[in-house]
Amino acid sequence: MAVPPARRISAASARAHTRKKKQSNSFCSPGLIRKTLAILVVGLVAWLYQSIQPPAPKICGSLNGPPVTSSRIKLKDGRHLAYIESGVQKEKAKYKIVFIHGLDCCKDNVFPFSQEVLEELEVYLLSFDRAGYGESDPNPHQTVKSLALDIEELAEQLKLGSKFHVIGFSLGGELVWSCLRYIPHRLAGVAIVAPIANYWWPNFPANVSNEAYAQLLPQDQWALRVAHYAPWLTYWWNTQKWFPASSALAHRSDHLDAKDKEVLLLARNRYSEKVRQQGEFVSVHQDLIISHGNWEFDPMGLANPFPGNEGSVHLWHGALDALAPVSLTRYIAKHLPWIRYHELPDAGHLFPLADGMSDAILKALLV
Template identity: 40%
Template structure:
C-alpha cells in the first residue's frame, strides 16, 4: 500500500537554498518502468494517502516520489511562492533524484493546481498528468459568467482571499476553528467511503496548517497569467481529470466546461463519489491504469456530449 510511512525522510537542497522533503515508494527506481511524482492536497504531506494495490505497483513497475510541497511538513516555505515556483520545485526534485528527462504527475485536490502550471511551463518533461478532484479558479476567463456569478463558492473564496491579504490572523481564529471544520464535516464525511486501510495522519502544527491554507488559496485562486483553455493539449499529451459528480467543493458543471475547451483531456466523472475519491476502493488502481496504460475501468466514464456545461 503506497500510503504507508517510512522512517527518516530525505531532503534535497534546491538552487535557491530551500530544502524539499520527500520519500520514495513503489518498486526500486533502477527497476521501474514508470516514474511518478505524486503531489499532495491541503492538510496532507509526503505521507499522503494513495492506496494503489501493491500487486498493481509491482506488475507495472511503478516508482513513486512523494514530497512535502512548499511550506508543508519538513519542506521550507518560499516567499516567492507561485504556480511557476511549484513547477520549478517538482522539476528540480526530479533532476536531483535522477528519474530521467520525463515523468508522470498525479496531483490531488489543492495539490492539482501545479499540474496546470506543469502543462504550461514544462510540457516537454511530462509523460502524462492525472488531476484528481482539481480546483477551479473563478478568474479563468473562459468560465461562463452565468455559472460563476451566483456560485456561493466564488463569494466564499473572494471573502477568504480578502481576509488572507488584509487580516491573516483571522484565519486561525475563525476559518480554521469554525469554517474549515464545518466544511470538512458537511462535505467530506457525507461522501466518504471507508476502505480496508486508514490514512496516516501525522501531527501537524496548527499555525503551519493555517499558513499553508492561506498560501495555497492565494496562489490557486489568484491571477496566473494563463488558464487551461490557453494550453496546447493534444491527443498525445496523456492528460486525465478525475472528478466526483457529488463533489460539493469543486463544481462539476465548471469542470465540464473545461473539458469543452480541451477535448483531448480524458475526463472521468464518478457518479456516486464526492471530493475525496481516493478513499473509494479501486479508484487509485483505475487512475494508474488509465494514466500509464491507457486502459479504461468500468467506473462510468461519461460521454462528453451528454454532459452540458449548464
Template identity: 60%
Template sequence: MFKRLTFLLLVGLLAWAYQAIQPPPPKLCGSPSGPLVTASRIKLRDGRYLAYKEHGVPKEVARYKIIYVHAFGSTRHDALIATTVTKEVLEDLGVYIVSFDRPGYGESDPDPKRTRKSLALDIEELGDQLGLGSKFYVIGYSMGGQVIWKCLRYIPHRLAGATLIAPVVNYWWPGLPANLSSAYYKQPPRDQWALRVAHHIPWLIYWWNTQKLFPTSSVVSSSNPNMNIFSRQDLEIIRNANVSERDNKVQAKQQGEFESVLRDMMVGFGTWEFDPLDLKNPFAGKEGSVHLWQGDEDLLVPVELQRYIAEKLPWIHYHELPGAGHLFPAADGISEAILKALLIEEK
C-alpha cells in the same frame, strides 16, 4: 489634551490591527524551536529544502516514474495513488512514485515567494535531482491537482503524461463563463467569504482565519469543521480512515498554518498569469495523455466546472464517477484504475 488622547488611541488601534494581521514566523524544521527533520530532502536552487518519500519499485528498474502532488492540508505520506494501490500491482507495472511535501507543508521549507510557476519548477528540479530522466509522469489530487495545470503550462516538455484528480478550480479563471457562477454559491457562505479574502485581499487571510467574529474556512478550520462539505461516500471513507492518516493532517501544518494551507489558498485562488482553458495539448503527437477524474457528488469541487473544462479542452480524457465525492481515490480499486488509465490504457 483631547486631540492628543485621540491621536494616541488611533496609533494604538493601528498598531493592534497591524499585529493582528501579521502571521507568526514559521517554525522551520531543523531549527532550535522547530520540528525534527526525519524525511529525505533535496536542496533546491534557492537554498530551500524539499522533503520527499519514495514508493513502489526502485527508480533504477522502474518502467514508469511518477511525481505525486498531495492535496490541501496533507503531506508526502498522503500519496493515495501509492498507498491505496497494492504492492503487487506497483511491482507488476514497474511503477516508482515519489511524493513530496509542498513548500511550507510537512518538512519542506516554506517559500514566501511561492508563485504558480515556482512550484512547477520545484517539481522539475525534484525530478532532476532524483535522476528521473528527461520525462516523467505527474499526478495531483485536489489542490495538488490544481498544481498539474501549472506543470502543463510551465514544464510540458518534461512530462510523459499527467493526471488531475478532482482538481480544485479557481473561480476567477477568465475562461469560466458567468453562467457557471452558481457553482460558487453552492459552497457554504463561510467558504465563499474565505475565497473572496484569498483572492481580493490576501494580506488579510491570516486574520480572517484566526478571528472569532465570523466563521472561518471549512477546509482550514480544525476546531469548527463543517461536515456538510462531504458527500455520503466521503463520510464513509472518513469513518474508515486510520489514526496515521489523521496524524498526517497535524504534521502538514507543523511549521505554521500561514506558510502551508493559507499561502496555498493565496496562490491557488489568486490572479493567475495564465488561463488553464487556453492550454494546448502537450501531447499532440499522442506520445502521452492527460486525464481528469471527477466525482459527480463532489461537494468541494463542483462537477459542472470540470465538465465545462473537459468540453473546452477535448484532448483531456475525462472520467466522471457516478456517486463519488471528493475523497473517491481512497475507495476500493479507484487508484489502480487511475494509474492504469494513465500508464497503459489510453494514449
C-alpha cells in the same frame, strides 16, 4: 484694617473655583481631545496590524523548529524539499510518477495504490511536501510557477530521467495545470484528480463560475473572497473566533456526501500533526492565496502537450463533489478536447481513497 473672616473664606473659595474651572476647560480643550483620539487611533491600528500578521514560521531543523526526519534535497535557492519513495526501485521502474498532495496534507497522504499493482506495472512513486508543508522549507516568494519548477528540480536531482508522469489530487490537482504550462517538455502523462478550480480564471463565463461558487458553503465563499481580494487578511480571517472560517481548514465534514463521510472515517489523516508544523500561514493559508489568486495563465488557454499522442492527460471528477463543484471541471473538459475526461456519477471528492479507485486511475494513465 483686618479683613473679616467671612470675606477671607469667600475669597479662598473664589480662587479654588477658578482653578477648577481652568482644569475643567483644559480637560475639554480641542487640542487635548485631538491628541487623545490620535493616540487611540494609533493604538488601534497597531493592534490590527499585529493581529493580521502571521507568526514567523518554525523551520524544520532550525533552533526550536521541528526535527528533520525525512530525506530532503537542497534546491538552487537554498530551500529544502522533503520526499518519500515507494513502489519498485527507481532503476528498475518502467514508469516514474510524481504525486502532488492537496490542501492541508503532506507527502505521506498518497493515494492507496496497492503494492501488487505498482509492481505489476513497474511503477516508482515519488511524493514530496510542497513548500511550507511537512518538512519542506517555506517559500516566501511562492507562485503557481514555482511549484512546477520545484517539481522539475526535484526530478532532476533524483534522476527521474527526461520525462515522468504527474498525478495531483484536489488542490494538488489544480496545481498540475502549472506543470502543463511551465514544464510540458518533462511530462510523459498526467492525471488530474478531483481538482479545485479558481473561480476567477477569466475564461470561465460569469454564469458558470457564479453558479458553481453559489454551491459552496457561505463560510467558504467568504474565505475565498478574502484570499482573492485581500490576501493580507487571510491569516487573520482563518484564525479569528468571531465567525466561521474555511470549512476545509476547520475539518468540517457535515456537508460532504455519504460516501465521502464513510471514506473519511476509514482514512483519517494520521499525519495531521506534520502538515502545519512549520506554521499555518506558510502551508494552508498560502495555498488558499495562490490557488485563488490572479494566475499568469488560464488552463483553458493551454495547448495539447502531447500533439503526437505520445502521452495523455486524464481528468477525473465525482459528480457529487461538495468541495470542488463538478460543473467547472466539465466546462474545462469541454473546451480542452485533448483531455480524457472521467466523471463518476455517484462519487464525491474523496473517491480516489475508496477501494480500488486509485489503482483504476493508475491503470488508465499508464496502460
